[in-house]
Each structure stands twice: as structure tokens, then as C-alpha cells.
Amino acid sequence: GQQVMQIPQYQHVQEGEDFTTYCNSSTTLSNIQWYKQRPGGHPVFLIQLVKSGEVKKQKRLTFQFGEAKKNSSLHITATQTTDVGTYFCADYTGTASKLTFGTGTRLQVTL
């Protein structure tokens, strides 16, 4: 079945440094959703990418969808302690209703 891998599994940065997580799939992705889960919390939707090569920005967050639709990335510029959490990518597998989550990247930010 489809596997959506994320790298790195964990990253620890100092506040102000940049951070990037990558989402890779063995098969073509239909569309990509990104979620953030704070420690002890639940996943919260951030953004959806649909088109090949699409780039979207939310303040310090930049999301990209690969040209071949087999990968995606999330880049955070100048991290803040509020960025702490686990970031998941997710894709619809087969049908347009079954969302499969990637393995997640846990981000730790220290002062």
C-alpha cells in the first residue's frame, strides 16, 4: 500500500533558525494536506496543495508540492517557540476520502 515518509523524524533548532520537513511518497500523490499537532494536542489542519509545483505561504510557513507530485515540503523561516510540535503531511489514498498520514516530523525549538 501507499507509504508516505517524512524526514527528518525529529529536529531540534534554536529560535530564529529555519526548519524544513520533507514528505516523500513511492506513488503519485493526489493532493497533500499538512497538519500540526502540538504536544498533548490533536492534529490541526494547516493547508492543502493540489497542483503540481504549487507553492503556498502562510506568514513564516512555505509549503511546496513537487513537480512530479511525489513529494512535498514545509519550510519555516525564523522559528519561534510557538512552532513546537509534530508536523504531518497527509494524502488521499485511492478514493477521495481516505486520508493517510505521513510518519511526522517532531520539531523542538529552544531559546
Added chain:
Amino acid sequence: DAGVIQSPRHEVTEMGQEVTLRCKPISGHDYLFWYRQTMMRGLELLIYFNNNVPIDDSGMPEDRFSAKMPNASFSTLKIQPSEPRDSAVYFCASSFFASPLHFGNGTRLTVT
């Protein structure tokens, strides 16, 4: 809107006991999902419903797990009998066709 409501927030039970987790989706959403989250396996989709009908239960680990959705505003996930390896956080989520998922706060289950 109150969001997706799950109960209980925490459940501690002994091995062999029956556990029932409850979920109230957002009104108007036609999809409901049950996920399980562990450190080892991440976020796993157990089962999902569309218009109260189970569509895909291939993620349900074994016959000890069952889920129902008797109406559009309520769903249950039952484990009988429970085992220590079932310890995890169970999330319910709802959505309106292919739109982003809205997750509940989860139920942290501990089976001793």
C-alpha cells in the same frame, strides 16, 4: 461550533475489560474517521464512515475492535476484550467530503 467532541478524555482499564469510546462529529459533516496514535505506529486510520455507513474498516486491528455509527451525530469505537497493546490515543475526526479533517481532543486509553 463546538467541534468534534470525544469522551472520555482518559480511560484506564484492566486487561480483559470492555472499552467504549464515543464521538460526536461536527454537524453537517458526512465523513467520520477513527484514528489511533502511538509512538511506534504513528497515526493509523482504523475505520471511516460516510453518511453513517462504514466504508473501509481495513485498519481495524482485529475482531476485538468494532465501530458503529447509529446516526449522523454519534459514533462509538469498542474494544472487547482490551489488551495492554491497545494503549494509545484514539482520535475521532470528521469532514465534509475531501475537505480538511477536524479532529477531536482524543481519548488516551491505558490498559493495564
